[in-house]
Amino acid sequence: MSVEYKSIFSLSNKTAFVLGGQGLLGTEITKAVSAYDAKTIVLDVNEDDNCDLDDYIYKYFDCTDLDSMEGNINSIIDKEGCPDIFINCSYPRTSDWVTNTFEDISLQSYQKNIDIHLNSFAWIARLIANKIVDANKEGSIIQLGSIYGVLGQDLTVYEGTDMKENMTYSIIKGGITNLTRQMASYYGRHKIRVNTISLGGITGPVAEKSNSQNPIFINQYNKKVPLGRLGEPSEAASAVLFLASDAASYITGATIMVDGGWTAI
Numbered sequence: 001m002s003v004e005y006k007s008i009f010s011l012s013n014k015t016a017f018v019l020g021g022q023g024l025l026g027t028e029i030t031k032a033v034s035a036y037d038a039k040t041i042v043l044d045v046n047e048d049d050n051c052d053l054d055d056y057i058y059k060y061f062d063c064t065d066l067d068s069m070e071g072n073i074n075s076i077i078d079k080e081g082c083p084d085i086f087i088n089c090s091y092p093r094t095s096d097w098v099t100n101t102f103e104d105i106s107l108q109s110y111q112k113n114i115d116i117h118l119n120s121f122a123w124i125a126r127l128i129a130n131k132i133v134d135a136n137k138e139g140s141i142i143q144l145g146s147i148y149g150v151l152g153q154d155l156t157v158y159e160g161t162d163m164k165e166n167m168t169y170s171i172i173k174g175g176i177t178n179l180t181r182q183m184a185s186y187y188g189r190h191k192i193r194v195n196t197i198s199l200g201g202i203t204g205p206v207a208e209k210s211n212s213q214n215p216i217f218i219n220q221y222n223k224k225v226p227l228g229r230l231g232e233p234s235e236a237a238s239a240v241l242f243l244a245s246d247a248a249s250y251i252t253g254a255t256i257m258v259d260g261g262w263t264a265i
Helices: 026-033 066-080 105-133 167-190 215-224 231-242
Strands: 015-019 040-044 058-060 085-088 138-145 192-199 255-258
Touching: 015 026, 026 040, 026 085, 026 231, 040 066, 058 066, 066 105, 085 105, 085 231, 105 138, 105 167, 105 192, 138 167, 138 231, 167 192, 192 231, 231 255
Parallel strands: 015 040, 015 085, 040 058, 085 138, 138 192, 192 255
Antiparallel strands: none
């Protein structure tokens, strides 16, 4: 089979939904898929008025509202069409997220975060996959995971900082990783690919804590990574772009590590 390698990365004539498309990672992912000519629909609770990208359509969407999720998705699809690509880079969490440590967590907070994050990922992935099936299309679903959905957290990188382990985060990301495998097994017959991007540390703000990474943490983290640094949001976006395209047409059920080699050693 002859392959036109320059064209298989193109997303022209495809529609991409980016859930959480105004966040740290979502902004770069939106830029990437839009740059490769996908009709790009950003689903988020906030529209970024300062975004320097005009070539996308914004739709208000609250992924934590599970009861209304199906109706809201149906409304968007009725207007914009069924997606060929669905990318979930949302990061819903409660205001007490930083207390989700083994020592301080409450049952209420644990249950709420599992519901709005893990359960929302699972439920919307299923809804979108079934919509793609109904539309008789092929599709690519990409979910953002973490190295801590594959490994336990290395607490030594937090020494000398106020950062702690997060019990709920590892459960959520581990669940997303295996959700991807299960969906790939089931939806492969419908030509829908489902993959996870598992990220290592990324430069940027720390959820519910600060606008930048603690320099002590950065130094300790970098010493443990073969490439010796944190990743950039654009590097996550590039991996997503590959999985979204026909260049990854024989990849499904995979967990792609974008971690500078953290999980290699």
